[in-house]
Amino acid sequence: MSHPVESGARRELGSPEAILRHDASVFDLRLRRDAAAGEVPDWEALCDRAAAVKAHGLDHLDRYLEEFERRATEAGAVVHWASDAAAFCATVGDLLEEHAVERVAKSKSMLTEECGLNPHLEERGIVVVDTDLGERIVQLEAEPPSHIIVPAIHRSRQEIGELFHRRMGTPRGETDPERLTRAARRDLRTRFLSAQAGITGVNFAVAETGSLVVVTNEGNADLGMSLPPLHIACLGIEKLIPRLDDLPTFLRLLARSATGQPISAYTSVVTGPRPGGELHIVLVDNGRSALLGDAAHRSALRCIRCGACLNTCPVYRRAGGHAYPGPIPGPIGSVLGPAMHEKGASLPHASTLCGSCTAVCPVRIDLHDQLLAWRREGSPPRGFEALLARLAGFVMARPRLYRMAGALARVVWPALRVRFPGNPAHGWLAARELPRHPGASFSARWARERGAGE
Amino acid sequence: MSDREAILQRVRGAVRHEVDHPGAHPAPSLAGGFERFATRLRGVGGEAHGPVPSWQVGEVVTGVVNLRAEGGRVFAAESASEVLGPGVWVVPPADLAPIGFEDVAVAILRGTIGVAENGAVALEGRHAPQRSLPFLCRHLILLLPSTGIHPDLHSAQAALPADALDHHHLTWISGPSKTADIEQTLVYGAHGPLTLDLIAYTPA
């Protein structure tokens, strides 16, 4: 059975052209990040600081959660708590029903993807419109986002043009990004104006002031927060930062790491409901507290969802986000996967451990070391594979056996180079030729040419 | 047990209270000033004008409005009209519903602090009680005292008044609304304003 990311890559990013386009678009973000980070003289110190603030915040999360709740409540917000995805969906659904809401304008939130909020609300008869352009595209395509910052990065302008033609009535063959964006703006504007509630994600929550920090480039979250009277903000408990003073550190890193912008177009610090409105904040655990208790893997909770590790990851760029099971693709998704969802156990193997993710992470998550650690603990070889590993380990620890195995390999090697059903080298042969066997091993030639070894 | 108690109990069991807060990040020594700010703002798709003496702000804004409005409605938030001085500025009616700004062509608002490293301007809730106005309008004009420009975001945030968060929202605005969700092609005006003009003025 092939690895889910392998079969996903074949399914979702099938043609050489699609792979090239996806790779080029995503790598462009990496290059923008390099340029933007390179302009900041205190970049490395800033990353150290951000990592340290997050590490402290997570290690005192109980205090900061209570402080945040107190401050947000004082400011007039209503704070809800949800242990898991089901509780989260029920909380939001109930709130909307209590307010007789039928139409919701939603802005980007990976948490709602993680918890399956949209399908839940739709089942309850509530119309949810994703308002981030990329999110809207994937919503209309009835597919999940393939990137945490650029949800429709796997789609070509032709595909989007065809989609908008069908769903928004743009002229057939219209593929100009500006005109397509205008069409989406007009379409979504009417939906904003008729929405009865806005649901937003949260980038940071400040314990000291009870504030929510919501970052977008499009301004869609701000429209969602300012037009309908009801605002529901959803956040994982790991989003808390201790002080307002910590915020600039993260804001200076976030957009530069994500898209190479010095800051996103809109960064709103929202404290309490707006006059005449209601603000409900839902704090979600859904596995985070368990990860918090796992000292070896806690660092993954520092993530600020900038996407830099996806952009630099050569596996992600060649596989596409949809290849990854679970809500978050790429290195951080593969680090969170084993802890957060049942399909994630094999994800740590979808990496060459090249380490580029670790190098770009602005909050110093040791991503590739985490992947290796999960392989060690979470998904060691099982069954036949485990037996083979034990056998190979036994052989490798005994030079004479090792040499006999080498001699045997030399005999069967020509057969291994041919593709046939059940060939143990099929994984190698699936993509490449097996080289000719050189004949004698190094140790044999050394003994022959230089006399016996030591 | 409520979800609240359950979560807090699990979190309490998971934390150690051992890792200290590292303290505030020291503000870097970056170049400040209007020129650097203006360059940055252009880089994020905005346009910076000035700095002009405060008595000239109305005139400069009128020029920008004439360029952008195309006969549409123009609103100047009350806080902005104080800076603009006498003129024909229309202040939005207090009882207008948030969706009432839907067809506004140009909105003029007052910012307090600018950030040279990223072209962002702080729009405080007290100066923008009509929260939807700067997002529904097609063109946004921000007024900013040139003395309010700081080199980096740390010093900029520190320069905000102590009660800056007391009026529901504080928004850092850096250029017009934008998206690159279709094949990484940058398009301005995804949802919010298509343009952003910033008029810097030297306070009287």
Add this chain to the structure above:
Amino acid sequence: MPEPLDVGLFVPCYVDQLAPEVGLATACVLERAGCRVHYDAGQTCCGQPFLNMGATAAGTRLAQRHLDIFQKYETIVCPSGSCTATVRRRYPEFGVGADEAGHAQRARTFELGEFLVRRLERTGLGARFPHRVAVLSSCHGLRDLGLGSASENLGTRERSPTEVLLGEVEGLSLVPSLRDECCGFGGSFAVRLPEVSARMGRARLREWADAGAEYVTGTDVSCLLHLEGIRQREGSGPEAIHLAEILARTEDR
């Protein structure tokens, strides 16, 4: 003549079995650089594939065995960045070689190019290889051992020992790489996700072929075998050759 330096040759298992000429070339280059080369025929595998697969018990046993065998050498040199990185950086994560003696031994384990350039400070070794050559910066050497500057790292750029050594080879012209990303080998990754692995490898080969490279070289036989296998399957692209083989060449092919 200064006293020759004694060097213990650390030959990775796949070099031993599949690329003996790389091991021999390594010995030849080390001798030309004035070293006395010792080879302990009891060595098998440093444990890397097992550790990376999650087969920890077998991996740690082999790791300990590796340290025991090489303990006697003052200097240990290996024609592989990833095996060197496993010994130097990964062992302690698995509780192997974490004590003072282990630390010292791991610190005196070098990748070939690193040893020549940084330890011996010998860059010109009289090699001649009149070809256009691209360099694969294998990831474990690049990031775990710090051999050169990875493109995503900010600040000043440093040439890798491989590039420094190739710069001194007569007739050789270096083909610059647009990217320094992973070739897609990744050990068990190559067989678990062969299509994704090959997409990565094909992209690298295409880039170098477009730039006119005849050969691609690097410090890791494993990555090179993967690239060479793809080249043979696709029928085009630069031929893979290990750094030691280029450095050992003294006359035209």
